[in-house]
Amino acid sequence: MFFLVSKLRFIWLILVIFVIFFLFYQFVSPSGSWVCRHVFISSDRFPLGQAAASGPCLGLASPSERVVQGQGGPLLLLGEPVYFSVFSPRAFSNINLEITYRPHLNDVAPVFELGFLADKDLWRYHLQPVYNFWLEQGLSNWKVINSGNLRLFQKQEKFFSVDDFLETWHNQGSDFCPTPRCLALYNINDEDLPPVQNLDFLLNKEVELIFPYKLRGAHQFYIMVPENGFKLEGFLTDLNENKEKDTAEFNIFSGKRLVGTFFLPDDRSQAEEGFDVSEPQLFSVAKSDLEPGLYRLEFRASDDLVISGLNFNSQHLSIINKIWLFDKGPVSLVTDSSYLQVKPLSPEFLQTLDFGGQKLSIQEIYHQYELVNQKRGYLKIDMPAGGLTLANNGMFAVDASSLLNPDYPRLDRFLPLDDQIDFILADYQSPVYQEDSWLRSSVDFSASDFYREKNHYSLILSVPGLDVEGGQGGFLEIKEIKVKFYGRSLGDKIKEWLHL
């Protein structure tokens, strides 16, 4: 009997030790790669080569009302965005994602992109193109020339090679344009691009700007810094609705380069989560050695913080893409986009707003309203009360004279292809066509700065315009998602450590 006990105990102890070693091996991933594969169309839900897996490494799609999945069928995306959590045993420096899908998209929702959460505070995802309806089917009467993944679409043929175009563009800027802002870009790294227009003439205007409205949470601005450097003053109010401390940061970027940081600590006496609103606290940030020119100013803060009375030492201050107003009184803004997305977050701010002469009645909180105006140029937004989040693909400013937009038009669902745009430059890889009209796309990411929580990355599938309620944008079928995490192997790390 003693031998039986010893034998059994030996066997199960070996088994437990084997399990621990196996899990440790998975955690270390000595080969430097780890694959998570999820096939929606069959019962194969295991990570590649790991038949013992019991739980999927790709989490459930959320919000669930934006997706439908039949028995053994593909995952149908009816609304957007859709989020997944992706498990990885440790952090890796690179990600390659392969997705097999069938797009049923149209010009209402022409762009399918996916990406990973890079900044949790600003809720910023790093997106890469997967499928673009315009580039695949929508520009059939345009002239197209390719050079690798670079594609140049021309309404009228003017350039005969992409290199010829790039040379002219880099030497002359946008002077080849018959009309201002005639060139639209898609997925082009904007680090080394010639400016969309010369903004130097704005530097001479040394007029102070007081932004009259209160802004809640994180925001990004384009600013024109004058000769005497950068100076910004304002007030900070803490709503104390969340439990974390509410520190804030102002970061100044020139292109993608960080040139200044100002930290605003939370030394306010009120208790967090106590709904005890703090007194407005004066802040002042300045950097006198900043070269005059265009900068991007990033205000990183939680939704508990409200900035008000912004006083900037230049006339030009534009809010990039998204604004959350906190005023109870009337608000009047200007935007350079003909599209507006509005979301009310409180019943007291239900109202009828005016966007370039077009009325929008907002009657339901947390509902996302969209409005497209046929007019071009700067459009006025008049609201009887603030308390709304406004978003679009352009800039917001207090008036037309302070609005500046240094970004090239982007090939998205709101780009007016009919009149202004004569050229489109895209860095885009077409999907690979497979059996039964399935398409396979592969996208690469540098994952070193991606946000990872509890061993999970946050994956987003985005098809702007795909609306589960309206159903106008079409839908997307997804057959398989395969995420390959990779980086340096254990051998490489040991070699580096030993300086071999």
Add this chain to the structure above:
Amino acid sequence: MAALMKEKFNFKKKQKLIVEEFFYFLSSLLLAGLLVELIFPGLFILYFNVSLLAALWLLNLIYLLCITGKK
């Protein structure tokens, strides 16, 4: 008769030992899983169905209590 009784006694003793060892094995596995989950969240549950393991452990425990309780 005595031999038969002895054989039956031995079988029950063996059975109890096996069930006991299986209980220790499942308990160790669950404990190891708990520790792994605390240090590397999501890793253990990716490869093991914890609900199934816990159900097996519970059934095993009930059975063990039943056979231990019988005099």
